Amino acid sequence: MNNPEPYLFILIAFVLSFFLTNVVVSARLFPNVSTWLPAAAGPPAGAWDAFRNFSGCHHGDNFNGLSNLKSYFQRFGYIPHAPPLTSNFSDEFDDALESAIKTYQKNFNLNITGELDDETLRQIVLPRCGVADIINGTTSMKAGKDNQTTSFGNSKPRFHTVSHFSLFPGQPRWPEGMQELTYAFFPGNELSDTVKGVFAAAFARWSEVTPLTFRETAAYFGADIRIGFFSGDHGDGEPFDGILGTLAHAFSPTNGRFHLDAAEDWVVSGDVEKSALSTAVDLESVAVHEIGHLLGLGHSSVEEAVMFPTISSRRKKVVLAEDDIQGIQFLYGTNPNYNGSTATSAPERDSSNTAPLFSWDFFTLLTFNIFIFCFIRFIYW
Ligand SMILES: [Zn+2]
C-alpha cells in the first residue's frame, strides 16, 4: 500500500459515515417520546380551545364566536344544514344550537341541560375523529336509540340488552366473498417499518374477532384500504385543522380511504400516557378506531368502546370493548378461533421501545456505514 497514512483515512471514513447516517436519522417528521421537552401545565391548546370561553352560555345569549361552535356542530351532524351561501352562522344562541347541544349531551352521556356547562365544554374540546356522529340527519349513537335503551338501571328491560355500536346508513360492509382486504401506505409519506407495524397491530385487533384478514401491499392505488398522513386541505372536502381538533378520518365500506392529520404529535411507540408533551396522540389507538369505520362501524356512545368519537391526548385505547366486538361481528360474523376475550390475547406492542416514526434499524445503519467506508476507501486507494 502506497498510502502513507491509511489509519487517517479509516478514521475519516468512519467519522464521515456516522455523521451522514446521523443526519438522516435526525430528520424525524414526528417526535419521539423521549426527545420531547416538558410541556407547560394546563390543558393542551387545540383547535377548539377557544370554545372554553363559552362556559355558562345558554339560550338567548349573543356571544362573539358562537358561530364557530355552530360550525363545529354542523360538521359533526348536530346542526343539519349549513347556512345559505350568502350568510354565515350567527353568534346567537338560538333554538338550533340548543337542540344540537341536547343531542350531543345525550350521545356523550352528559346531563341534558341544553346549556354550555363546563362538563359539556370539556367534552367538546377533546380531540376527536373527523367522522360525523350524525349522518344524513340520523344519529345511531345513544340519542337515536332511546326506544331501545331501556335495560340500563331497569331489571326488566322492555326490549333486549342494549348495544350502542352503530353502523353507517344502509349498513355498508365489504362484500361477503372478500375475507382478505389489502392495505397500502401513501408512498409520499415514506413510513418506516416501525410505523407500518403499528397499523398491522391495529388491523390485527379486528381480524382477531372476525373472519377478516389484512395484507399489506405496495400497490397503493390498487389496495382496498389506502392509508396516508396529510395536512390541512387534502382534496376530499374534509380539511385537517392542525394540532389536536380532528385527528383522522376514514370512509365507510367500500371506499377504503384512511387519512391522518400529519400535524399531530403522533406517538408510535413508548408510553404515551407518560409523555411530557400534552399534545401527544397515540397512533395505534386512532388507527384501531378508524379501521372500525373502514369496516363499517359508526360511532358508539359507550365510552370504553374504541368507536367512541373522542380520545384525550396522552391516552391509549386499543383493546376492543364488548360493544365494538358485537358491532363488527354483527357485520362479519366471528373468527372461528376467537375465544371470547380480546383483553389478554390481543397483540401488545413493546411499550419500552421508543423508536421514532421514521428511523433506520441497526442493520440498515451498519450496512450504510460499511457502504460509505468502502466508497471512501475506493476513492482514496
Ligand atoms: Zn370515528
Ligand SMILES: [Zn+2]
Ligand atoms: Zn381526508
